[in-house]
Amino acid sequence: MSTIYKSAAGEQQLRRRYEETLAAWPVTAEHLRIPTREGETFVLASGPPEAPPLVLLHGAGANASMWQGDIATWSRHFRTYAVDLIGEPGLSSPSRPPLASDAYARWLDDVLDGLEIGTAPVVATSLGGWMALDHAIRRPGRVTRLALLCPGGVGGQRMGLFFKALLLRPLGRWGMRRSARSATGLNTPQAEPVLDQVVLTFQQFRPRTERLPVFTDDALRGLGIPLLVIAGTDDAVFDSAGTVRRVRENVPDATVRLLAGVGHAIFGQTDEVLAFLRK
Numbered sequence: 001m002s003t004i005y006k007s008a009a010g011e012q013q014l015r016r017r018y019e020e021t022l023a024a025w026p027v028t029a030e031h032l033r034i035p036t037r038e039g040e041t042f043v044l045a046s047g048p049p050e051a052p053p054l055v056l057l058h059g060a061g062a063n064a065s066m067w068q069g070d071i072a073t074w075s076r077h078f079r080t081y082a083v084d085l086i087g088e089p090g091l092s093s094p095s096r097p098p099l100a101s102d103a104y105a106r107w108l109d110d111v112l113d114g115l116e117i118g119t120a121p122v123v124a125t126s127l128g129g130w131m132a133l134d135h136a137i138r139r140p141g142r143v144t145r146l147a148l149l150c151p152g153g154v155g156g157q158r159m160g161l162f163f164k165a166l167l168l169r170p171l172g173r174w175g176m177r178r179s180a181r182s183a184t185g186l187n188t189p190q191a192e193p194v195l196d197q198v199v200l201t202f203q204q205f206r207p208r209t210e211r212l213p214v215f216t217d218d219a220l221r222g223l224g225i226p227l228l229v230i231a232g233t234d235d236a237v238f239d240s241a242g243t244v245r246r247v248r249e250n251v252p253d254a255t256v257r258l259l260a261g262v263g264h265a266i267f268g269q270t271d272e273v274l275a276f277l278r279k
Helices: 008-023 103-114 127-138 158-186 190-206 219-220 240-250 268-276
Strands: 029-034 041-046 055-058 078-085 120-125 143-150 227-232 255-259
Touching: 008 190, 008 255, 029 103, 055 127, 103 127, 120 127, 120 268, 127 143, 143 268, 219 240, 219 268, 227 240, 240 255
Parallel strands: 055 078, 055 120, 120 143, 143 227, 227 255
Antiparallel strands: 029 041, 041 078
Protein backbone atom coordinates (compact mmCIF):
# COMPACT_ATOMS: atom_id res chain seq x y z
CA MET A 1 0.00 0.00 0.00
CA SER A 2 1.21 3.52 -0.76
CA THR A 3 1.57 5.85 2.23
CA ILE A 4 -0.65 8.47 0.53
CA TYR A 5 -3.66 6.22 1.23
CA LYS A 6 -5.14 5.29 4.59
CA SER A 7 -5.51 1.60 3.72
CA ALA A 8 -4.89 -0.85 0.91
CA ALA A 9 -8.64 -1.38 0.59
CA GLY A 10 -9.22 2.35 0.29
CA GLU A 11 -6.55 2.63 -2.39
CA GLN A 12 -8.22 -0.13 -4.40
CA GLN A 13 -11.65 1.46 -3.98
CA LEU A 14 -10.43 4.78 -5.38
CA ARG A 15 -8.57 3.05 -8.19
CA ARG A 16 -11.69 1.11 -9.22
CA ARG A 17 -13.74 4.32 -9.25
CA TYR A 18 -11.11 6.05 -11.38
CA GLU A 19 -10.91 3.14 -13.81
CA GLU A 20 -14.70 3.30 -14.22
CA THR A 21 -14.40 6.97 -15.11
CA LEU A 22 -11.63 6.27 -17.61
CA ALA A 23 -13.74 3.54 -19.22
CA ALA A 24 -16.52 6.11 -19.73
CA TRP A 25 -14.20 8.84 -21.06
CA PRO A 26 -16.22 10.92 -23.55
CA VAL A 27 -13.65 10.72 -26.36
CA THR A 28 -11.20 8.12 -27.61
CA ALA A 29 -8.08 8.16 -25.44
CA GLU A 30 -4.72 6.46 -25.08
CA HIS A 31 -3.43 5.45 -21.65
CA LEU A 32 0.27 6.26 -21.51
CA ARG A 33 2.76 5.45 -18.77
CA ILE A 34 5.84 7.64 -18.82
CA PRO A 35 8.97 6.70 -16.82
CA THR A 36 10.38 9.64 -14.81
CA ARG A 37 12.94 10.19 -12.08
CA GLU A 38 10.02 10.26 -9.59
CA GLY A 39 8.53 7.00 -10.83
CA GLU A 40 5.94 6.15 -13.47
CA THR A 41 3.52 8.90 -14.53
CA PHE A 42 0.12 8.17 -16.04
CA VAL A 43 -1.06 10.38 -18.91
CA LEU A 44 -4.42 10.28 -20.67
CA ALA A 45 -3.98 11.39 -24.30
CA SER A 46 -6.97 12.48 -26.42
CA GLY A 47 -7.41 14.23 -29.74
CA PRO A 48 -5.73 13.89 -33.14
CA PRO A 49 -2.08 12.82 -32.85
CA GLU A 50 -1.13 15.43 -35.46
CA ALA A 51 -2.80 18.30 -33.57
CA PRO A 52 -0.70 20.72 -31.47
CA PRO A 53 -0.13 19.53 -27.90
CA LEU A 54 -1.94 20.81 -24.82
CA VAL A 55 -0.90 19.75 -21.31
CA LEU A 56 -3.47 19.56 -18.48
CA LEU A 57 -2.52 19.52 -14.78
CA HIS A 58 -5.25 18.85 -12.19
CA GLY A 59 -5.45 19.96 -8.57
CA ALA A 60 -4.74 18.28 -5.23
CA GLY A 61 -6.84 15.31 -4.22
CA ALA A 62 -7.82 14.70 -7.84
CA ASN A 63 -6.67 13.10 -11.08
CA ALA A 64 -7.17 13.51 -14.83
CA SER A 65 -10.90 12.79 -14.48
CA MET A 66 -11.44 16.44 -13.47
CA TRP A 67 -11.13 17.40 -17.17
CA GLN A 68 -13.98 15.11 -18.22
CA GLY A 69 -16.34 18.02 -18.94
CA ASP A 70 -13.77 19.95 -21.01
CA ILE A 71 -12.01 17.27 -22.99
CA ALA A 72 -14.51 16.79 -25.84
CA THR A 73 -14.16 20.48 -26.77
CA TRP A 74 -10.43 20.91 -26.29
CA SER A 75 -9.48 17.65 -28.00
CA ARG A 76 -11.11 18.80 -31.22
CA HIS A 77 -8.34 21.38 -31.54
CA PHE A 78 -5.42 19.89 -29.60
CA ARG A 79 -3.72 16.64 -28.77
CA THR A 80 -4.50 16.84 -25.07
CA TYR A 81 -2.31 15.23 -22.43
CA ALA A 82 -4.06 15.02 -19.04
CA VAL A 83 -1.29 14.22 -16.58
CA ASP A 84 -1.90 12.48 -13.25
CA LEU A 85 0.25 14.44 -10.78
CA ILE A 86 2.65 12.42 -8.68
CA GLY A 87 1.63 12.08 -5.05
CA GLU A 88 -2.10 12.41 -5.80
CA PRO A 89 -4.92 9.82 -6.05
CA GLY A 90 -4.47 8.88 -9.70
CA LEU A 91 -2.34 6.25 -11.41
CA SER A 92 1.03 7.99 -11.11
CA SER A 93 3.77 7.35 -8.58
CA PRO A 94 2.98 8.34 -4.96
CA SER A 95 6.25 10.29 -4.79
CA ARG A 96 6.06 13.66 -3.00
CA PRO A 97 9.40 15.46 -3.19
CA PRO A 98 9.67 18.77 -1.30
CA LEU A 99 7.65 21.56 -2.90
CA ALA A 100 10.40 24.06 -2.10
CA SER A 101 12.76 22.49 -4.64
CA ASP A 102 13.15 22.09 -8.39
CA ALA A 103 11.96 18.47 -8.20
CA TYR A 104 8.57 19.10 -9.82
CA ALA A 105 10.10 21.06 -12.70
CA ARG A 106 12.53 18.20 -13.33
CA TRP A 107 9.66 15.71 -13.13
CA LEU A 108 7.65 17.68 -15.69
CA ASP A 109 10.74 17.83 -17.90
CA ASP A 110 10.78 14.03 -17.86
CA VAL A 111 7.05 13.85 -18.66
CA LEU A 112 7.30 16.26 -21.59
CA ASP A 113 10.44 14.57 -22.90
CA GLY A 114 8.74 11.18 -22.64
CA LEU A 115 5.79 12.52 -24.63
CA GLU A 116 8.20 14.09 -27.15
CA ILE A 117 6.78 17.55 -26.46
CA GLY A 118 9.24 20.38 -26.91
CA THR A 119 6.98 23.29 -26.07
CA ALA A 120 3.27 23.48 -25.28
CA PRO A 121 0.52 25.54 -23.65
CA VAL A 122 -0.65 24.37 -20.24
CA VAL A 123 -4.06 24.46 -18.57
CA ALA A 124 -3.90 23.85 -14.84
CA THR A 125 -5.80 24.31 -11.60
CA SER A 126 -4.90 24.80 -7.91
CA LEU A 127 -1.86 22.62 -7.08
CA GLY A 128 -1.46 21.90 -10.79
CA GLY A 129 -1.48 25.67 -11.35
CA TRP A 130 1.39 26.01 -8.90
CA MET A 131 3.33 23.27 -10.73
CA ALA A 132 2.64 24.89 -14.11
CA LEU A 133 3.84 28.30 -12.90
CA ASP A 134 6.89 26.75 -11.23
CA HIS A 135 7.82 24.98 -14.46
CA ALA A 136 7.23 28.04 -16.65
CA ILE A 137 9.39 30.19 -14.35
CA ARG A 138 12.22 27.65 -14.13
CA ARG A 139 12.10 26.65 -17.82
CA PRO A 140 11.70 29.84 -19.88
CA GLY A 141 10.45 29.10 -23.39
CA ARG A 142 9.14 25.61 -22.73
CA VAL A 143 5.62 26.68 -21.72
CA THR A 144 4.12 28.82 -24.48
CA ARG A 145 0.87 29.89 -22.83
CA LEU A 146 -0.72 29.42 -19.39
CA ALA A 147 -4.42 29.15 -18.49
CA LEU A 148 -4.77 28.87 -14.72
CA LEU A 149 -7.86 28.24 -12.60
CA CYS A 150 -7.52 29.26 -8.92
CA PRO A 151 -3.73 28.73 -9.06
CA GLY A 152 -1.65 28.19 -5.94
CA GLY A 153 1.50 30.14 -5.14
CA VAL A 154 0.20 33.62 -5.98
CA GLY A 155 -2.37 34.67 -3.37
CA GLY A 156 -2.09 33.54 0.22
CA GLN A 157 -3.04 29.99 1.18
CA ARG A 158 -5.80 29.57 3.77
CA MET A 159 -4.63 26.79 6.10
CA GLY A 160 -7.57 27.30 8.47
CA LEU A 161 -9.74 25.11 6.24
CA PHE A 162 -7.41 22.18 6.83
CA PHE A 163 -7.75 22.46 10.60
CA LYS A 164 -11.51 22.86 10.29
CA ALA A 165 -11.58 19.59 8.34
CA LEU A 166 -9.68 17.87 11.15
CA LEU A 167 -12.26 19.10 13.65
CA LEU A 168 -15.15 17.84 11.50
CA ARG A 169 -13.59 14.43 10.78
CA PRO A 170 -14.96 12.79 13.98
CA LEU A 171 -18.46 13.65 12.73
CA GLY A 172 -18.05 11.08 9.94
CA ARG A 173 -19.43 11.43 6.44
CA TRP A 174 -21.59 14.42 7.40
CA GLY A 175 -18.58 16.31 8.71
CA MET A 176 -16.46 15.42 5.70
CA ARG A 177 -19.23 16.48 3.33
CA ARG A 178 -19.56 19.80 5.11
CA SER A 179 -15.79 20.28 4.87
CA ALA A 180 -15.82 19.37 1.17
CA ARG A 181 -18.62 21.82 0.51
CA SER A 182 -16.67 24.58 2.27
CA ALA A 183 -13.47 23.77 0.38
CA THR A 184 -15.00 23.59 -3.08
CA GLY A 185 -17.75 26.18 -2.77
CA LEU A 186 -20.14 23.76 -4.49
CA ASN A 187 -23.69 24.24 -3.21
CA THR A 188 -25.99 23.26 -6.07
CA PRO A 189 -27.86 19.98 -6.67
CA GLN A 190 -25.85 19.51 -9.88
CA ALA A 191 -22.67 19.46 -7.80
CA GLU A 192 -23.70 16.49 -5.65
CA PRO A 193 -21.79 13.87 -7.72
CA VAL A 194 -18.63 15.97 -7.46
CA LEU A 195 -19.05 16.29 -3.69
CA ASP A 196 -19.62 12.53 -3.44
CA GLN A 197 -16.30 11.94 -5.17
CA VAL A 198 -14.47 14.47 -2.98
CA VAL A 199 -15.83 12.86 0.18
CA LEU A 200 -14.94 9.35 -1.02
CA THR A 201 -11.42 10.49 -1.92
CA PHE A 202 -10.66 12.11 1.40
CA GLN A 203 -12.11 9.20 3.35
CA GLN A 204 -9.33 7.07 1.86
CA PHE A 205 -6.55 9.51 0.87
CA ARG A 206 -3.99 11.47 2.89
CA PRO A 207 -3.74 15.01 1.45
CA ARG A 208 -0.57 17.06 1.44
CA THR A 209 -0.14 19.32 4.46
CA GLU A 210 2.89 21.21 3.10
CA ARG A 211 2.18 24.86 2.36
CA LEU A 212 2.75 25.87 -1.28
CA PRO A 213 5.73 28.19 -1.82
CA VAL A 214 4.70 31.67 -3.00
CA PHE A 215 6.25 33.01 -6.19
CA THR A 216 8.08 36.32 -5.92
CA ASP A 217 7.03 39.43 -7.82
CA ASP A 218 10.20 39.17 -9.90
CA ALA A 219 9.38 35.57 -10.86
CA LEU A 220 5.90 36.56 -12.00
CA ARG A 221 7.24 39.56 -13.94
CA GLY A 222 9.65 37.28 -15.77
CA LEU A 223 7.01 34.92 -17.19
CA GLY A 224 6.92 36.60 -20.59
CA ILE A 225 4.11 34.44 -21.99
CA PRO A 226 0.36 34.94 -22.48
CA LEU A 227 -1.43 34.29 -19.21
CA LEU A 228 -5.09 33.71 -18.32
CA VAL A 229 -6.06 33.55 -14.64
CA ILE A 230 -9.59 32.70 -13.49
CA ALA A 231 -10.42 32.78 -9.79
CA GLY A 232 -13.55 32.86 -7.62
CA THR A 233 -14.36 35.52 -5.05
CA ASP A 234 -15.40 32.85 -2.53
CA ASP A 235 -12.30 30.63 -2.79
CA ALA A 236 -11.78 29.07 0.65
CA VAL A 237 -8.34 27.66 -0.20
CA PHE A 238 -6.48 30.63 -1.70
CA ASP A 239 -6.80 34.39 -1.31
CA SER A 240 -8.32 35.03 -4.74
CA ALA A 241 -8.29 38.81 -4.33
CA GLY A 242 -4.57 38.60 -3.59
CA THR A 243 -4.05 36.35 -6.60
CA VAL A 244 -5.82 38.81 -8.90
CA ARG A 245 -4.01 41.81 -7.44
CA ARG A 246 -0.53 40.28 -7.78
CA VAL A 247 -1.16 39.07 -11.32
CA ARG A 248 -2.44 42.49 -12.42
CA GLU A 249 0.51 44.25 -10.78
CA ASN A 250 3.22 41.95 -12.12
CA VAL A 251 1.80 40.63 -15.41
CA PRO A 252 -0.12 43.65 -16.75
CA ASP A 253 -0.87 42.00 -20.09
CA ALA A 254 -2.53 38.99 -18.43
CA THR A 255 -6.22 38.27 -18.88
CA VAL A 256 -7.79 38.06 -15.41
CA ARG A 257 -11.30 36.95 -14.48
CA LEU A 258 -12.66 37.10 -10.92
CA LEU A 259 -15.96 35.21 -10.79
CA ALA A 260 -18.47 36.51 -8.24
CA GLY A 261 -19.90 33.91 -5.86
CA VAL A 262 -17.62 31.13 -7.11
CA GLY A 263 -15.47 29.05 -4.77
CA HIS A 264 -12.33 26.99 -5.27
CA ALA A 265 -13.90 24.52 -7.70
CA ILE A 266 -14.30 26.37 -10.99
CA PHE A 267 -16.40 24.82 -13.75
CA GLY A 268 -17.97 26.07 -16.97
CA GLN A 269 -14.86 27.77 -18.35
CA THR A 270 -14.30 25.43 -21.29
CA ASP A 271 -15.01 27.98 -24.02
CA GLU A 272 -13.20 30.83 -22.24
CA VAL A 273 -10.06 28.74 -21.95
CA LEU A 274 -10.32 27.52 -25.54
CA ALA A 275 -10.64 31.08 -26.86
CA PHE A 276 -7.50 32.04 -24.94
CA LEU A 277 -5.57 28.99 -26.20
CA ARG A 278 -6.48 29.71 -29.83
CA LYS A 279 -5.51 33.41 -29.84
